[in-house]
Amino acid sequence: MTQRATLVSAMNAMTNIGTDTQTIVAADAPKMKTESLSIYYSAFRAVADVTLPVRDRQITAIIGPSGCGKSTLLRALNRMNDLVAGSHIQGKVTLDGEDIYAPNMDVVDIRRRIGMVFQRPNPFPKTIYDNVAFGPRLYGRIPKTELDEIVESSLRRAALWDEVKDKLKQSGLALSGGQQQRLCIARAVAAEPEVILMDEPCSALDPVATLKIEELMQELKKDYAIVIVTHNMQQAARVSDYTAMMMMRSDRAGEMIELDQTQKIFTRPGDKRTEDYVSGRFG
Amino acid sequence: MTKGVEMREQNITMTIGRGVVVARPDSRDALRKRPRVGERVIQSLLFACGFISIFTTLGIVFVLGEESFLFFGSEEVSIIEFVTGTVWQPAVGEFGILPLLLSTLITSIVAMLVAIPVGLSAAIFLSEYASPKARSILKPVLELLAGVPTVVYGYFALTFMTPLLRSVFGQDTIEVYNMASAGLVMGIMIVPLVASMSEDALTAVPRSMREAAFGLGATKLETSVSVVVPAAVSGIMAAVIVGISRAIGETMIVALAAGAGPNFTFNPFKAAETMTGHIARISGGDLSYNSIDYNSIFAIGITLFLMTLGLNIISRYFVNRFREVYQ
């Protein structure tokens, strides 16, 4: 009891000291981490030697030109790449220090803990309610009232509840593109993940819908570690705390050339190529 | 004056012809309508083909209608007796369709009890589980199965399925000719149809649906059963209904294995002739043209026709009703 109180006050004290200290504390124990991660499609090395910590309650953006392996890297974080025949990795990906590619790890369990939002909104051809309830229902029979609560709170978290509360029994496909994407976020949130991966979640959306999703991400970041792939520089600058810059090497393998606080990447990048890219000179 | 100039210009363009069009692609001539002869020929040919199939259908309906009109017009039968009578014995003037109809329904139900689960499981296996290599072997085998002549299936029922059933359930319970054996083999015959149509429907479900489910931590089975199959439900329903039509219309297997004589019974282990089986047997014998027996075949025929027509309408309804719009 007292111990806990001390801890809380210590944490408060830290918060007061300033952002830098906080960063250091967080850096000590990243939520996820890739260590010298290389990802292969059969013989082709798509991503080479990436060491990327993903901090809890922070947004990490992955940027870089098209085809440099951003999606590949992201999909390695929840083992979605396992679905591609012939894909394999070298190196390590950890979640809370545990190697998620270790032979004793259950891939289904990993994907429950690391949710994903895709480039194109992909709600199931089911009702809005059933879309959100999909994850919880996988984990066992849940009483109706409890499920109702999960659905409502998830839709609220995805800032969609007010728009759909009267039509939960309608098909998720009847929503607009932006609403569909928020439905997909609600669906991911309902599964109670610890990390949320987003692969260009706004690239199929109009600016207003994009803004909504970006605001939503700021809310979600209070509870989750978020990794977002984006080709939109402004978006990375607006929403993320850390930015990883990827580039394609001459052998077409993608490498991470820089990782830093977003603010630094966009104001004082350490690499000339990053500077060129973020200022829109190529890519 | 200006008009004259315009006309002259047009003339020049026309005489010079295509050269001008190529040289000045931005001119109005580039957009001018040109006759395309090949296009018209193909179009007429396609129209003719479509017309032939429609005409054939109409012809069939006409013949069926005319002959059954004669049948129902004669004073020996009434429509009421036809649809409610449980005895079909043309020799004594009994024309109740129910024994034939019931036998058709029982054999078809037995067939679908085999074809739906086996066909759908095969489809799920092929589209969700099979490696490309396994699929490349299994699909041709399945198609081969669909190409076996039905008379072969008929003898398979008679010489393999019936003895098998009789050895399992006993000689006393199962007659030599019985609806169960014919129905089971008919089911096996329909499996490839249901499997291949359902597989088409399953593979048409976008990959993003599966990824969404896997991303939420669904297993392969959960993904198949609760996402992919529901998303393909319209195609699967269509497959099932085409399968049922096929079962109702199938003749050779039931003619050989189900029994040769109308019999009003709900017991699938007994012999009973189906509508198609009856038509095949009666028209094989020497029927005098224009006799009431002869006309009765057409009454059965039009009943079959109406049943398949009804199924087709239901199938269309399902396809439209459950078609999901993916963007």
Ligand SMILES: Nc1ncnc2c1ncn2[C@@H]1O[C@H](COP(=O)(O)OP(=O)(O)O)[C@@H](O)[C@H]1O
């Ligand atoms: N399923 C796949 N099979 C084989 N190669 C792939 C596959 N997916 C992506 N690649 C290749 O991997 C490289 C990186 O692709 P991707 O990760 O999609 O890049 P990005 O998301 O940065 O545009 C590309 O060269 C691409 O062709």
Ligand SMILES: [Mg+2]
């Ligand atoms: Mg990508």
